[in-house]
Amino acid sequence: MRNKNQTRREFVRNLSVTALAGASLPLFSSCSKEEAEDFLQKHFLEMTEEEKKQVIAKLEQRYLERYGRKFQISTQKALPETLWGYGLELSRCVGCRRCVYACANENNTSRYARQLHWIRVLRLKRGNLINLEDSEHYYAPETVPEKGFIYLPVQCQQCQNPPCVKACPIHATWQEPDGIVVVDYNWCIGCRYCIAACPYKGRVFNWAEPNLPKDEVNPNVHYLGNRPRMKCAVEKCTFCIQRVRAGRYPACVEACPTGSRKFGNLLDPKSEIRYIIERKRVFRLREEINTESKFYYFFES
Amino acid sequence: MSQAHLLKTDRLHRIVTMRKISTIIASVFWLGVFLIVSARVGAQEFPVPPPPFTEGMFPCSSCHASLETNRKKRELKEEHSNIKMHHAEAMRWCLDCHDAKNRDKLRLFNGELINFTESYRLCGECHGNLYRDWRAGIHGKRTGYFAGTGKRTYLLCAHCHDPHEPKFKMVIPEPPPFRPTDRRNEK
Numbered sequence: 145m146r147n148k149n150q151t152r153r154e155f156v157r158n159l160s161v162t163a164l165a166g167a168s169l170p171l172f173s174s175c176s177k178e179e180a181e182d183f184l185q186k187h188f189l190e191m192t193e194e195e196k197k198q199v200i201a202k203l204e205q206r207y208l209e210r211y212g213r214k215f216q217i218s219t220q221k222a223l224p225e226t227l228w229g230y231g232l233e234l235s236r237c238v239g240c241r242r243c244v245y246a247c248a249n250e251n252n253t254s255r256y257a258r259q260l261h262w263i264r265v266l267r268l269k270r271g272n273l274i275n276l277e278d279s280e281h282y283y284a285p286e287t288v289p290e291k292g293f294i295y296l297p298v299q300c301q302q303c304q305n306p307p308c309v310k311a312c313p314i315h316a317t318w319q320e321p322d323g324i325v326v327v328d329y330n331w332c333i334g335c336r337y338c339i340a341a342c343p344y345k346g347r348v349f350n351w352a353e354p355n356l357p358k359d360e361v362n363p364n365v366h367y368l369g370n371r372p373r374m375k376c377a378v379e380k381c382t383f384c385i386q387r388v389r390a391g392r393y394p395a396c397v398e399a400c401p402t403g404s405r406k407f408g409n410l411l412d413p414k415s416e417i418r419y420i421i422e423r424k425r426v427f428r429l430r431e432e433i434n435t436e437s438k439f440y441y442f443f444e445s
Numbered sequence: 446m447s448q449a450h451l452l453k454t455d456r457l458h459r460i461v462t463m464r465k466i467s468t469i470i471a472s473v474f475w476l477g478v479f480l481i482v483s484a485r486v487g488a489q490e491f492p493v494p495p496p497p498f499t500e501g502m503f504p505c506s507s508c509h510a511s512l513e514t515n516r517k518k519r520e521l522k523e524e525h526s527n528i529k530m531h532h533a534e535a536m537r538w539c540l541d542c543h544d545a546k547n548r549d550k551l552r553l554f555n556g557e558l559i560n561f562t563e564s565y566r567l568c569g570e571c572h573g574n575l576y577r578d579w580r581a582g583i584h585g586k587r588t589g590y591f592a593g594t595g596k597r598t599y600l601l602c603a604h605c606h607d608p609h610e611p612k613f614k615m616v617i618p619e620p621p622p623f624r625p626t627d628r629r630n631e632k
Binding site for chain 1: 581582583586588589592593595605613618619621622630631
């Protein structure tokens with residue numbers, strides 16, 4: 145039998161645990177059942193298949209109530225032997241922003257109060273080198289392309305060495321085996337360290353509850369991708385994880401009217417992206433900071 | 446050597462020659478089959494959508510069959526007046542690409558007639574480097590599925606470039622994102 149008399153240390157520990165439990169009781173009773181459930185939900189990578197099914201069922205029910213649509217929530221894993229890469233031809237991009245809105249429609253981003261976009265099309269003066277400080281993304285001419293400017297769409301570059309993942313204090317964002325950096329929106333605490341760490345401004349934050357009109361919802365979603373988010377979650381481009389893991393081009397690739405956007409598997413020698421890397425003049429944004437991005441800009445010589 | 450042995454070797458020789466001949470015939474046959482099949486496959490090489498005809502225009506022969514062919518280069522005033530030629534127009538004329546006898550076909554430089562669904566071959570005769578990139582999926586646009594058995598669509602050159610006036614038109618851009626101070630960004 146152990147010593148009945150508690151040490152001072154044990155006494156203090158027990159006292160503090162009791163106090164914490166007591167303090168959190170009113171906290172739990174004040175929040176709804178939904179919020180309590182979400183609070184106790186495990187990290188996605190630690191869930192068993194059974195737990196994933198339960199979470200999916202719960203989310204489908206919740207989305208049905210909120211948006212009046214039957215959602216298909218996928219938890220498809222990364223395909224073997226894949227590393228997704230993206231190509232964007234700068235000499236062809238006209239800056240029409242079709243990709244921006246196609247992305248918003250596909251990925252269920254908040255439409256207003258606050259509007260969130262995963263793609264930002266930068267306008268740069270032609271002739272200067274790519275100098276992101278001199279860029280402008282609120283340009284609004286009558287027609288594009290404008291004389292004397294080039295357009296540089298920037299979204300998450302899916303770095304192979306992602307600074308955002310390193311910055312996250314709770315591992316709510318991580319890199320999947322196929323190279324896509326994803327966020328567990330439920331695990332995210334909204335500290336926004338990843339936003340500060342990203343050198344491409346690739347991440348956006350839900351400052352308020354997202355405003356997504358019922359008739360603009362896309363019900364084909366992936367748990368780690370385009371499922372509707374909540375307030376205080378950080379989100380970003382996932383190369384349309386719900387599409388590419390099914391072998392389909394991302395929404396921005398399909399939307400581009402000039403065909404500047406290309407996509408493929410970097411490990412497949414016959415893929416389009418490998419053709420670009422082997423034959424075109426490619427560069428990556430901010431190569432010097434060693435993020436090893438998988439987003440290749442290229443242009444005709 | 447005995448007579449019997451000689452006969453035996455002779456027969457053996459004959460059998461071997463027969464076999465050789467039959468192998469050659471078979472290989473020629475299979476080569477032919479392969480060539481025909483590959484030609485067929487070549488014709489249906491890319492999953493292209495229907496070409497972008499102006500509504501009610503195709504088939505061209507519905508009008509042209511009853512018309513006399515006038516090969517003289519001239520300005521068209523009554524029909525096709527909406528077509529503006531801005532594609533090396535000084536050197537070019539309708540019948541360089543459209544076949545004079547069969548109006549529903551396009552005509553390659555070597556005289557081969559092709560369907561409008563294969564028009565990339567015609568474009569590729571001058572724009573070889575772009576044709577090479579298009580075949581690889583780099584120039585131009587592909588939609589649908591890039592892997593698996595899902596439906597895929599490779600747009601023809603003519604879906605983006607009007608063949609008579611191939612330069613891209615200016616487009617109206619989508620609206621810019623809201624500024625952080627924008628009213629629409631507040632509740």
